[in-house]
Amino acid sequence: MNMIEALNSAHDVMLGRDEAVVAFGEDAGYFGGVFRVTAGLQKKYGKTRVFDAPIAEGGIVGTAIGMALYGLKPVAEIQFADYIFPGFDQIFSEAGRIRYRTAGEWSVPMVIRSPYGGGIFGGQTHSQSPEAFFAHMPGIKTVIPSNPYDAKGLLIAAIEDPDPVLFFEPKRIYNGPFDGYYDRPVTPWARDPRAEVPEGHYTVPIGKAAVVREGEAVTVLAYGTMVHVALATAAVEGIDAEVIDLRTIVPLDIGTIEQSVKKTGRCVVLHEATRTAGFGAELSALVQERCFYHLEAPVVRVTGYDTPYPHSMEWDYFPGPARLGPALKAVLKD
Known part of the structure; x- marks a missing residue:
């Protein structure tokens, strides 16, 4: 489906x-x-x-x-x-x-x-x-x-x-990832838009994040569409990033986040909403509070801009590998 x-x-x-x-x-x-x-x-x-x-x-x-x-x-x-x-x-x-x-x-x-x-x-x-x-x-x-x-x-x-x-x-x-997400063709690593989904009843617990890509160098926190952007960026840039799909932002699985950041020592937060007072600010504060002595670099946010959502410049507004890639590399240099 x-x-x-x-x-x-x-x-x-x-x-x-x-x-x-x-x-x-x-x-x-x-x-x-x-x-x-x-x-x-x-x-x-x-x-x-x-x-x-x-x-x-x-x-x-x-x-x-x-x-x-x-x-x-x-x-x-x-x-x-x-x-x-x-x-x-x-x-x-x-x-x-x-x-x-x-x-x-x-x-x-x-x-x-x-x-x-x-x-x-x-x-x-x-x-x-x-x-x-x-x-x-x-x-x-x-x-x-x-x-x-x-x-x-x-x-x-x-x-x-x-x-x-x-x-x-x-x-x-809704219908799966497509090439327009990114600043270059993504066919080699784009996920299939369909996935194995059982016909009957099952649940995914609210408040439990998923580690969708394991890594040792940096933790990327994302949800929704940005999970795919994070996975694509890590693949094309060859970065050993651990990507966490939050799934739910309230309640938040802070335990999974904390465990990952203490392992990697670095954290980048990714979301498409505007930057100021976005949920990324809350994530950054929580990571700093709980993982301060394990951090090797400041927590970085990659987000939408503090402007009304544009029409003709949608791809520029939307965070993609062109913006996430340099942010990951900068964090790794610190």
Whole structure:
């Protein structure tokens, strides 16, 4: 399966397994979503289980919260992460606080999933990476898969989780990596867009990172599309980098990060979101706090720029090997 097919399979498994699960969003019912993640599910499960919502993100999120409090397990789609902000107050002030404000009497077992990041020349309103906002919200878990197997297992785990989960899907790798990622052809090391994904039920634990490439010289922390950029850069530059796919940024698997950085003594953080106050700043601080006496060089961030997301200059904005390669080499010189 590619990532779209894997996410569709996760919905299918959970809709069939648990009658409390419902899926909805703008165009998510009859049409099956802009990216076809929910394609065919309304026909299979009916209009009361998979249905369309108005173009009102605050209403979508608020409705999902009410459903979850009532006993359902809603999976709400925000068509693009850029449009999640009308529902921001509902997520921050309601979904993330209900378990705490009721002393654990009530929980909100809901998932808000949304395509995020660049890769389709969507410009400023279809390409943003807002994960740092939600990482700052107490009570919200934030998941970002990098491959089809993890995408399905993490989405099932998110649906089964008793608390609210933000599930960001990197649209640039919905159908798999392609040559446009990089500043030179990548066919020799690009991953196959399809992966072995079981048909049935399985989970990938929320809060557990994966070491996707072992190395001794430097640790690269990444998630989503940037995992592929890190792997490609290490391969083409011949750098003995250990690449860690965070999978989830909240909760964060700091133990795996700490173990790797103490081994390599160097760390580069990679994400496509803007630099200032991005999640990379939190990662840098944590690494410095926990691994200071093992570091052989300062922690370095390679990120998007502090500008609105460009349209025509998307490849220049997006961190790729042309920027990550020199950063890795500079860290290794220190």
